[in-house]
Amino acid sequence: MARNPQLNKHGELQHLLTTEGLPRDVITRILDTAEPFAGVAEREVKKVPLLRGKSVFNLFFENSTRTRTTFEIAAKRLSADVINLNIATSSTNKGETLLDTVDNLAAMQADMFVVRHASSGAPYLIAQHLEATGRDHIHVVNAGDGRHAHPTQGLLDMYTIRHYKRDFTQLSVAIVGDILHSRVARSQIHALTTLGVPDLRAIAPKTLLPHDIERLGCRVYNDMREGLRGVDVVMMLRLQNERMQGSLLPSAQEYFKFFGLTEDKLAVAKPDAIVLHPGPMNRGVEIDSAVADGRQAVILPQVTFGIAVRMAVMAMLAGGNA
Amino acid sequence: MKIHIKGGRLIDPAQDIDAPTDVFIAAGKVVALGAAPDGFHANRVIDASGLVVAPGLIDLCARLREPGLEYRATLESEVAAAVAGGVTSLACPPDTDPVLDEPGLVEMLKHRARMLNLAHVYPHGALTAGLKGERLTEMGELHDAGCIAFSQANVPVADTQVLFRAMQYAATFGYTVWLQPTDMHLAAGGVAHEGEVAARLGLTGIPVLAETLAIGQMLQLARATGCKLHLARISSRAGLMLIDQARLDGMQVSCDVAIHALHLCDVDIGYFDPQCRTVPPLRAQFDREALRAALADGRIDALCSDHTPVDDDAKQVPFAEAEPGTTGLELLLPLTLAWAREMRLPLKVALARITADAARVLGLNAGHLRVGGAADVCIFDPEAPVRISRESLRSQGKNTPYLGRELPGRVSATLVSGQVVYEAPARH
Amino acid sequence: MSLPDAEKLLADLAAQMRPQVTPDTALVGLHTGGVWLAQRLHALLGLTQPAGSLDVSFYRDDYAKRGLSRDTRSSALPFDVEGRHLILVDDVLHTGRTIRAALNELFDYGRPAKVELAVLIDRGGRQLPVAPTYCATRLDLAEGTRVKLAQDGERLALRLLQEQE
Numbered sequence: 047m048a049r050n051p052q053l054n055k056h057g058e059l060q061h062l063l064t065t066e067g068l069p070r071d072v073i074t075r076i077l078d079t080a081e082p083f084a085g086v087a088e089r090e091v092k093k094v095p096l097l098r099g100k101s102v103f104n105l106f107f108e109n110s111t112r113t114r115t116t117f118e119i120a121a122k123r124l125s126a127d128v129i130n131l132n133i134a135t136s137s138t139n140k141g142e143t144l145l146d147t148v149d150n151l152a153a154m155q156a157d158m159f160v161v162r163h164a165s166s167g168a169p170y171l172i173a174q175h176l177e178a179t180g181r182d183h184i185h186v187v188n189a190g191d192g193r194h195a196h197p198t199q200g201l202l203d204m205y206t207i208r209h210y211k212r213d214f215t216q217l218s219v220a221i222v223g224d225i226l227h228s229r230v231a232r233s234q235i236h237a238l239t240t241l242g243v244p245d246l247r248a249i250a251p252k253t254l255l256p257h258d259i260e261r262l263g264c265r266v267y268n269d270m271r272e273g274l275r276g277v278d279v280v281m282m283l284r285l286q287n288e289r290m291q292g293s294l295l296p297s298a299q300e301y302f303k304f305f306g307l308t309e310d311k312l313a314v315a316k317p318d319a320i321v322l323h324p325g326p327m328n329r330g331v332e333i334d335s336a337v338a339d340g341r342q343a344v345i346l347p348q349v350t351f352g353i354a355v356r357m358a359v360m361a362m363l364a365g366g367n368a
Numbered sequence: 369m370k371i372h373i374k375g376g377r378l379i380d381p382a383q384d385i386d387a388p389t390d391v392f393i394a395a396g397k398v399v400a401l402g403a404a405p406d407g408f409h410a411n412r413v414i415d416a417s418g419l420v421v422a423p424g425l426i427d428l429c430a431r432l433r434e435p436g437l438e439y440r441a442t443l444e445s446e447v448a449a450a451v452a453g454g455v456t457s458l459a460c461p462p463d464t465d466p467v468l469d470e471p472g473l474v475e476m477l478k479h480r481a482r483m484l485n486l487a488h489v490y491p492h493g494a495l496t497a498g499l500k501g502e503r504l505t506e507m508g509e510l511h512d513a514g515c516i517a518f519s520q521a522n523v524p525v526a527d528t529q530v531l532f533r534a535m536q537y538a539a540t541f542g543y544t545v546w547l548q549p550t551d552m553h554l555a556a557g558g559v560a561h562e563g564e565v566a567a568r569l570g571l572t573g574i575p576v577l578a579e580t581l582a583i584g585q586m587l588q589l590a591r592a593t594g595c596k597l598h599l600a601r602i603s604s605r606a607g608l609m610l611i612d613q614a615r616l617d618g619m620q621v622s623c624d625v626a627i628h629a630l631h632l633c634d635v636d637i638g639y640f641d642p643q644c645r646t647v648p649p650l651r652a653q654f655d656r657e658a659l660r661a662a663l664a665d666g667r668i669d670a671l672c673s674d675h676t677p678v679d680d681d682a683k684q685v686p687f688a689e690a691e692p693g694t695t696g697l698e699l700l701l702p703l704t705l706a707w708a709r710e711m712r713l714p715l716k717v718a719l720a721r722i723t724a725d726a727a728r729v730l731g732l733n734a735g736h737l738r739v740g741g742a743a744d745v746c747i748f749d750p751e752a753p754v755r756i757s758r759e760s761l762r763s764q765g766k767n768t769p770y771l772g773r774e775l776p777g778r779v780s781a782t783l784v785s786g787q788v789v790y791e792a793p794a795r796h
Numbered sequence: 797m798s799l800p801d802a803e804k805l806l807a808d809l810a811a812q813m814r815p816q817v818t819p820d821t822a823l824v825g826l827h828t829g830g831v832w833l834a835q836r837l838h839a840l841l842g843l844t845q846p847a848g849s850l851d852v853s854f855y856r857d858d859y860a861k862r863g864l865s866r867d868t869r870s871s872a873l874p875f876d877v878e879g880r881h882l883i884l885v886d887d888v889l890h891t892g893r894t895i896r897a898a899l900n901e902l903f904d905y906g907r908p909a910k911v912e913l914a915v916l917i918d919r920g921g922r923q924l925p926v927a928p929t930y931c932a933t934r935l936d937l938a939e940g941t942r943v944k945l946a947q948d949g950e951r952l953a954l955r956l957l958q959e960q961e
Contacts (some may be wrong), residue, residue, distance in 0.1 A: 167640030365863025
């Protein structure tokens with residue numbers, strides 16, 4: 047079996063592909079490094095020269111203006127040159143293979159690829175290919191692959207939790223929603239267990255839970271009020287419309303009634319519990335406007351923190367030793 | 369041509385022989401074992417000292433990719449790979465392009481194989497036209513053209529009414545129907561075994577239920593129609609238990625397992641290795657253990673390579689997009705020997721699964737070295753390691769998770785109908 | 797070798813700076829030794845403006861070779877840089893590269909009227925055209941040794957260290 051492709055020959059972080067298997071001290075270091083980067087955003091000149099002259103290619107095989115924009119801002123604040131590629135994928139329009147595209151861009155002196163792809167494992171394929179073809183100076187950041195991982199989102203959520211709650215080892219955290227299809231949830235779960243969260247809960251109807259979810263370290267609740275009782279952190283997941291068509295759920299209304307985050311459901315959590323959401327929100331489906339705009343929601347700070355965390359990740363990878 | 373295979377250890381499971389025995393061949397048949405017949409003068413003596421002399425191996429399922437899929441493999445390359453792996457007879461499934469649902473196509477395939485004069489090729493005819501699960505094929509004509517059984521390869525039949533009638537029709541003639549048990553709806557979109565590994569990797573899972581539900585359905589249809597059923601590529605412990613129960617209830621059914629399922633499980637997918645993308649998927653460790661044990665004690669009748677050559681491009685894509693399948697003809701013997709070694713099974717038992725037992729499943733008078741039978745022989749060194757590499761593989765398919773590995777079982781020579789069709793290059 | 801008393805050097809430095817500071821002057825200490833010094837100087841000089849701190853990790857010139865340093869801290873300048881008299885404060889001045897990085901970072905905050913440099917020790921070995929405005933002492937140190945400021949209870953003290961590559 048291949049060596050963990052996130053690490054180079056010396057065991058240092060070469061790519062960021064997933065939070066799974068990232069040692070606790072690496073995660074902590076990323077969060078620590080993100081703090082000064084958060085300060086940069088408050089200055090007159092919101093830039094530092096770390097990645098000056100480097101080319102960061104945003105390779106988005108799956109559309110996402112939000113995520114692509116935050117990576118672009120983060121890269122530009124590091125003074126990097128950013129090139130955006132939105133490669134449309136349709137079964138009738140395959141065109142160039144994934145690896146051919148990567149080879150072409152590498153030939154254009156790319157230093158870093160930020161990759162979003164609809165298939166789980168695509169960034170691994172790219173990282174392994176780069177290594178096999180002797181181009182280990184090019185770093186890969188996974189911006190979301192299929193249902194597998196979205197590590198920067200997981201990390202910025204950890205940063206957010208740490209900002210408001212400080213000590214992970216005392217927390218009770220609930221993740222609510224379509225965990226089966228969520229790469230964000232998987233990245234959160236791995237990071238939370240690594241950081242030592244003692245009580246991690248997964249709240250969802252059975253049709254939206256992965257087989258063997260307990261083995262990933264979660265306690266399952268099908269009743270939201272039970273699941274939210276006494277928690278410190280509520281992490282909401284986005285529900286996609288396709289799930290209604292896919293015979294997984296009957297309707298958005300029923301989902302909202304039983305699994306949507308409303309003020310009265312939130313009331314069973316701790317009074318100072320915080321509410322996170324990766325965005326964009328479906329108001330009235332997984333979250334009520336009153337909560338989304340309420341005092342416990344930290345959804346907008348998540349966006350700001352997200353830029354700092356992505357700056358930290360890119361700066362750590364692109365340096366001589368990460 | 370008269371051939372004397374001298375000094376070898378003859379292992380013939382069909383005759384329960386495992387002893388140093390010379391083999392004498394003339395006119396394409398085995399004419400004597402042990403002592404030469406009177407007046408026998410060999411044209412050629414093959415020195416088999418230190419080697420095992422066994423019946424030529426029989427592979428229950430190997431895709432030759434002809435007609436139509438020549439960019440993946442050709443008859444020439446694959447049959448050459450077969451004999452290099454000691455395989456002298458193989459059955460090929462009907463999922464070619466076009467599908468083997470016309471007698472003319474079958475005749476052409478058989479003709480091409482005969483012209484190559486290497487291994488014996490036994491096609492399986494399509495159970496339904498185009499494998500689409502809608503209309504029956506002319507099973508009688510296809511049988512006369514050379515099909516020894518009828519199969520849907522790994523394409524499920526959606527309409528149970530059609531499946532019922534197809535099995536009923538096959539039962540009319542006493543033909544065996546080979547089905548790979550998969551419920552197409554439960555398996556829809558799935559690319560890996562539904563379990564912890566798929567959950568971590570974010571891959572759509574195929575639950576064991578997809579196999580057990582289909583097995584239950586197929587067993588009942590077979591019972592109701594009186595059709596002879598063979599369940600292909602069992603992948604789960606739960607599936608095995610259903611077959612055990614059916615046999616206890618008096619039902620006749622045979623089944624096979626693919627060789628890679630004896631060695632690999634879902635954990636081997638590792639970091640999304642597309643070489644481990646197979647149909648059916650590699651399941652959990654305990655499934656693998658159950659399959660290994662069941663093949664050892666005979667509850668699984670026989671073993672096949674499930675040889676599926678895939679071109680490199682189709683594997684250098686993300687896992688879910690990769691073409692499923694592994695190359696296997698040249699790995700059948702080494703992987704069988706590796707399994708036997710790990711299970712501490714006598715060679716005779718292990719070899720039975722790829723000779724006499726496989727022949728029985730196919731209904732062929734083959735897989736043995738009885739006097740008067742065809743001289744299909746595999747001479748090999750069970751200890752000598754084989755290094756699996758792109759260069760060493762003769763098949764056009766280089767897609768295997770075993771690249772770079774060393775496995776035991778080097779074929780020294782292969783004979784088909786008394787002709788030497790493969791000989792290993794002389795050792796330095 | 798015996799090192800000078802850091803507290804005495806601090807007093808000397810403050811004496812040099814006192815005639816030049818105004819109510820608008822702001823001190824900016826460079827992490828970490830410079831930050832402690834800036835805090836002490838701030839008290840000794842009775843300055844109006846709060847002291848600022850600068851972490852130059854994001855502006856160093858050895859990032860490509862050595863990557864991001866292991867402990868980066870936030871910079872904090874609690875005053876308007878625009879048009880101000882600033883004094884950068886550091887414990888030891890050596891090659892001058894840290895000061896170059898600090899100046900670059902400072903100018904990303906705004907355009908100061910004047911920037912001066914105060915250091916406790918100038919050990920020579922300059923690789924860039926940087927000179928201190930205020931300097932408590934010069935020291936000649938052997939290759940491969942470093943001198944660092946440390947906190948010894950309430951007092952500051954100097955320590956000699958071997959260089960680790």
